Amino acid sequence: MGTTQLESVPEPKYWHLKTVLSEALDSEFSVGEILPNERDLAARFGVARATLRQALEQLELEGRLQRRRGVGTTVAPPRVGVAVGTEEQAWPGAAGDAWQPVDCAEAVPPAAVADALETGRDEPVHIVRRSRMSHGQPVAAELLYIPASSVPDLTAIDAPSGPARARAVLRELQHLDLEGQDRAVELGSARADDAKELDRLPGAPVLVVTSRFLAGGRTAALSVATYRADTCRLTFKESGGVEIDHGPERRAS
Amino acid sequence: MGTTQLESVPEPKYWHLKTVLSEALDSEFSVGEILPNERDLAARFGVARATLRQALEQLELEGRLQRRRGVGTTVAPPRVGVAVGTEEQAWPGAAGDAWQPVDCAEAVPPAAVADALETGRDEPVHIVRRSRMSHGQPVAAELLYIPASSVPDLTAIDAPSGPARARAVLRELQHLDLEGQDRAVELGSARADDAKELDRLPGAPVLVVTSRFLAGGRTAALSVATYRADTCRLTFKESGGVEIDHGPERRAS
Numbered sequence: 001m002g003t004t005q006l007e008s009v010p011e012p013k014y015w016h017l018k019t020v021l022s023e024a025l026d027s028e029f030s031v032g033e034i035l036p037n038e039r040d041l042a043a044r045f046g047v048a049r050a051t052l053r054q055a056l057e058q059l060e061l062e063g064r065l066q067r068r069r070g071v072g073t074t075v076a077p078p079r080v081g082v083a084v085g086t087e088e089q090a091w092p093g094a095a096g097d098a099w100q101p102v103d104c105a106e107a108v109p110p111a112a113v114a115d116a117l118e119t120g121r122d123e124p125v126h127i128v129r130r131s132r133m134s135h136g137q138p139v140a141a142e143l144l145y146i147p148a149s150s151v152p153d154l155t156a157i158d159a160p161s162g163p164a165r166a167r168a169v170l171r172e173l174q175h176l177d178l179e180g181q182d183r184a185v186e187l188g189s190a191r192a193d194d195a196k197e198l199d200r201l202p203g204a205p206v207l208v209v210t211s212r213f214l215a216g217g218r219t220a221a222l223s224v225a226t227y228r229a230d231t232c233r234l235t236f237k238e239s240g241g242v243e244i245d246h247g248p249e250r251r252a253s
Numbered sequence: 254m255g256t257t258q259l260e261s262v263p264e265p266k267y268w269h270l271k272t273v274l275s276e277a278l279d280s281e282f283s284v285g286e287i288l289p290n291e292r293d294l295a296a297r298f299g300v301a302r303a304t305l306r307q308a309l310e311q312l313e314l315e316g317r318l319q320r321r322r323g324v325g326t327t328v329a330p331p332r333v334g335v336a337v338g339t340e341e342q343a344w345p346g347a348a349g350d351a352w353q354p355v356d357c358a359e360a361v362p363p364a365a366v367a368d369a370l371e372t373g374r375d376e377p378v379h380i381v382r383r384s385r386m387s388h389g390q391p392v393a394a395e396l397l398y399i400p401a402s403s404v405p406d407l408t409a410i411d412a413p414s415g416p417a418r419a420r421a422v423l424r425e426l427q428h429l430d431l432e433g434q435d436r437a438v439e440l441g442s443a444r445a446d447d448a449k450e451l452d453r454l455p456g457a458p459v460l461v462v463t464s465r466f467l468a469g470g471r472t473a474a475l476s477v478a479t480y481r482a483d484t485c486r487l488t489f490k491e492s493g494g495v496e497i498d499h500g501p502e503r504r505a506s
Contacts, residue, residue, distance in 0.1 A: 186316070205458060207438065234437060
């Protein structure tokens, strides 16, 4: 923002360094390249290592750098746009769904989920685990909570567990009349199991998308999807939206 | 996730501590209450301070705790749902818009913005700064980039600067026929000026919403809005969506 004169605010040292580093990344490094070690970088820019580390953390938050175990810090590719909103309402598992079923279990959901589903706090629900790939990489993991009352005709005989069971539950869900859905996006931290699936460390920042599917005047299914915040940009299409080319949307700083 | 048996993954120590702390927050502390200091907390839970600090950082990412300068670590109130998607397309500044104009300037935008607007890299555009309040607190800051070609009839005479100028630019924008809009959400870090406006430290994690407004087959305006990630949950309404009560959506962990 160095070129706008809207307001002049003194910037902390690491912030200035971040801008300088960002320019160096553009001009001297290519995607995937490994950065010099912290000692060398701190020496080159004449800053303390603590300041350098703060600047590197900022660039990681912004998706410019990736820290990878056993590799070091590399220059990140541009974030990938992942479509979250859809023009048309559809149940999970409907045709064209980007998610792949992984597993299915019956278990008691977290209390907040039970409250949203209006099931009892000790009542088991179907929990479908799904994953989403983009460009050959896992980008998101989902837990989909479905009360038994939403799939009354489901039988336990055909497929007792695994992806086949997940597909059976989703197939039954399609029989309900979908009345509406809403979504919320918030910052979260990766749970250990999601982190493993997304090739991240537990606690890494993630974008959590909670979707509610409404049928019969209540929440018939609740999805909690965890997207990698380092590689993903979530895209939403508005009603009546016209397709627009994906231009560079990296936030300039 | 302690009650589901989908997959058993060994969890790091700070992760287990986080779960324990989270339960303690629910049962022993109320919103706004100041936590004991790190030394006392580490002693109580029998962990090293580094482990404690990691757990506190996780809880901060999840919006359970707030770290405030000169106050300490306090128990955060539940995140506030802030509506981002709208049923109907509308230009910024149209009736019912939640944003307040703060300022307006003419300046060269960042290169990525210039590319999206298809303006030259040295061409100044109108930059409207707006802010958004929710429950009496600033929750988001926006920079809205509008090329001169989108507001051809704007005169410099009536209002040369400030909020009045911002309103004049937005008024002119309404004359265009809005053909579509799209949005993307990604993780970012607060710029110094935004951080000040949002009462955060520079570099704090934020949710960056980029919106493109299409008219005449091109991007007629581009908005980059920075939402506080600690206090906000961004809500999107789908097309044809039915209003659903806001239940507890805190991600259970």
